[in-house]
Amino acid sequence: MSGAAAHAPRRKFLRAIGAVGAAALLGGSASARGATRLGRVVVVGGGYGGATAAKYLAMWGEGAVDVTLVESDAAFVSCPLSNLVVGGSKGMADITVPYDGLGRRGVKVVRDTAAAVDAGKRVVRLAGGAELPFDRLVLSPGVDYLYDRVGGLESADARAKMLHAWKAGPQTARLREQLVAMDDGGVFAISIPRAPYRCPPGPYERACQAAWYFKRAKPRSKVLILDGNEDVISKKALFTRAWNETYKGIVEYRPNCVLTDVDVATMTLRFETADDVKATVANVIPPQRAGAIAGQAGVITANDAWCEVDFLTFESIRVPGIHVLGDAIQIAPGMPKSGHMANQHGKVAAAAILAALAGQPPNPAPVLSNACYSFITDREVVHIDSVHQYDRAQKTLVTVPGSGGLSPAMNAQEGEYAFAWAANIWADMLT
Amino acid sequence: MENGARICTVLGLHRGTVLYRIWPGWRCEAAQPADCMNIPCEPMCACTVRAHFIVWKLIPAHAPRGGNGPAAAAPSPRLDTPRARMQSSATMLPFRILVALVALVLAAAAAGVRAADADPAGRSIAASCAGCHGTNGVSAGAVPSLAGVPKAELAAKLGEYKAGRREGTIMPQLAKGYTDEQIDRAAAWFAAQPAPRK
Numbered sequence: 001m002s003g004a005a006a007h008a009p010r011r012k013f014l015r016a017i018g019a020v021g022a023a024a025l026l027g028g029s030a031s032a033r034g035a036t037r038l039g040r041v042v043v044v045g046g047g048y049g050g051a052t053a054a055k056y057l058a059m060w061g062e063g064a065v066d067v068t069l070v071e072s073d074a075a076f077v078s079c080p081l082s083n084l085v086v087g088g089s090k091g092m093a094d095i096t097v098p099y100d101g102l103g104r105r106g107v108k109v110v111r112d113t114a115a116a117v118d119a120g121k122r123v124v125r126l127a128g129g130a131e132l133p134f135d136r137l138v139l140s141p142g143v144d145y146l147y148d149r150v151g152g153l154e155s156a157d158a159r160a161k162m163l164h165a166w167k168a169g170p171q172t173a174r175l176r177e178q179l180v181a182m183d184d185g186g187v188f189a190i191s192i193p194r195a196p197y198r199c200p201p202g203p204y205e206r207a208c209q210a211a212w213y214f215k216r217a218k219p220r221s222k223v224l225i226l227d228g229n230e231d232v233i234s235k236k237a238l239f240t241r242a243w244n245e246t247y248k249g250i251v252e253y254r255p256n257c258v259l260t261d262v263d264v265a266t267m268t269l270r271f272e273t274a275d276d277v278k279a280t281v282a283n284v285i286p287p288q289r290a291g292a293i294a295g296q297a298g299v300i301t302a303n304d305a306w307c308e309v310d311f312l313t314f315e316s317i318r319v320p321g322i323h324v325l326g327d328a329i330q331i332a333p334g335m336p337k338s339g340h341m342a343n344q345h346g347k348v349a350a351a352a353i354l355a356a357l358a359g360q361p362p363n364p365a366p367v368l369s370n371a372c373y374s375f376i377t378d379r380e381v382v383h384i385d386s387v388h389q390y391d392r393a394q395k396t397l398v399t400v401p402g403s404g405g406l407s408p409a410m411n412a413q414e415g416e417y418a419f420a421w422a423a424n425i426w427a428d429m430l431t
Numbered sequence: 432m433e434n435g436a437r438i439c440t441v442l443g444l445h446r447g448t449v450l451y452r453i454w455p456g457w458r459c460e461a462a463q464p465a466d467c468m469n470i471p472c473e474p475m476c477a478c479t480v481r482a483h484f485i486v487w488k489l490i491p492a493h494a495p496r497g498g499n500g501p502a503a504a505a506p507s508p509r510l511d512t513p514r515a516r517m518q519s520s521a522t523m524l525p526f527r528i529l530v531a532l533v534a535l536v537l538a539a540a541a542a543g544v545r546a547a548d549a550d551p552a553g554r555s556i557a558a559s560c561a562g563c564h565g566t567n568g569v570s571a572g573a574v575p576s577l578a579g580v581p582k583a584e585l586a587a588k589l590g591e592y593k594a595g596r597r598e599g600t601i602m603p604q605l606a607k608g609y610t611d612e613q614i615d616r617a618a619a620w621f622a623a624q625p626a627p628r629k
Binding site for chain 1: 551554555558559560561563565571600604607
């Protein structure tokens, strides 16, 4: 081997080292030199579904995909654990996580609201006027509230008096203030819509957390659960036991209370068939449908409320190139509308989008899990869990027979797991 | 189709790994996916010597993986053997040190990528665990980390949960939802992840 020949590869090698050094300085960001562009993905909504999708698109895409997350809030505020803020054992800071971590992953976070989607031109127009072109769009818009189904809640003033607090944020803090301001001996009424709605066990957990607070601070007060359903629809035995034992004399449960009207002046709730109720603090969780941008984009296909998707990709069955995640979708049988499920949707969609952009088929056998903890006290918890596998014949996700289940009773060990779950899933979606 | 010898250059050999510089837009693929590691954002890849001497090919970066389709039928490039280069003389010593340093940097930077490339299906199954156990199995709290747990140990534990022979809270219920093959692939994927620093 001649000297010149021996040195040629060395020079090439040194150039390569220079390139690697540059990539290292850029921290592996999406702008790293030489990155191959697979395409542009816009994600609308930075909750459990959207933030997870954005993070995994960036992480699994290894810088080959431009990922933009459109989110109107400055920071993520978690619905799971927000009932602990209502009960007073946790504060807003405990359930708030900044979006900075996604930026470090290479996701461009745009603080704005998606105003319109042009599926033909593949452009999202933002309320602030900017236009974001996309190859694939992910909509994770959460839910909107059907106030037209509840008379008396037309005005913003009325809605400010009877809060939903069903999107964690300012309403969560205000509902807490209302409970703190309530005199001992007052009635806190929770109105639950007919299923499906976001987080089936959430209203029952909220009743427990309010009762936990009353038991200590306002022992003559009552929690009245006014359920639009025929029975407790999640963790029934466990919640019923909590109301009959832990919170005996504080919590009362009434089924078949479908809310029709409210009178905010007299704090009265009226129902299809049940008797009127007067409350000191009324928490009205209205009926729900997929967030407004889903309707605008034309992906609401079921019952004028929810978005049907192909469960291999979470792509809309109607509009190609638009994927829908989280509470906004028409769920498969046995799949709850939960934050944990939305996190799982985000990963299946991210993998499918990366495959599609690379001209590959999606994973033919996605598997999703759900773990849902409800706090009975400030530290004792019950769970429900399930596993969902894709069934090729039925073309949907099905709950695996024999899998999943419930806690035998509330316990503090699972309380620790619940807090660890929160820390890990927030990191899984936001860092 | 470009001749393989023109679209890649052997950069060096280090501890059983051959480092190549390749043309932008191409990537290495071996019969065993774990045998080749493509460097993110750089037209470079590292393969095991086994891959170098047995089956190794360059394919367009966006061609389907796994050996199907026309891209996979690209002719295997003929390469200069690194052994011949490395045996040349003692003047190669500084070069070998550089190779060693860069191989270490690249291995660290791409450790996760290598595991991910090894089995995307395993990665997807494992991702369904990350909601509780943390991204890539690195947990922040009371839920145990799975990253770096030996495959046999993790697969055995999950099998015991599934069979009802191990006590737990949610895991005996969740393990019943996964097939034995899924448990095996997820366990293999987690085992390949770097264990979290204590």
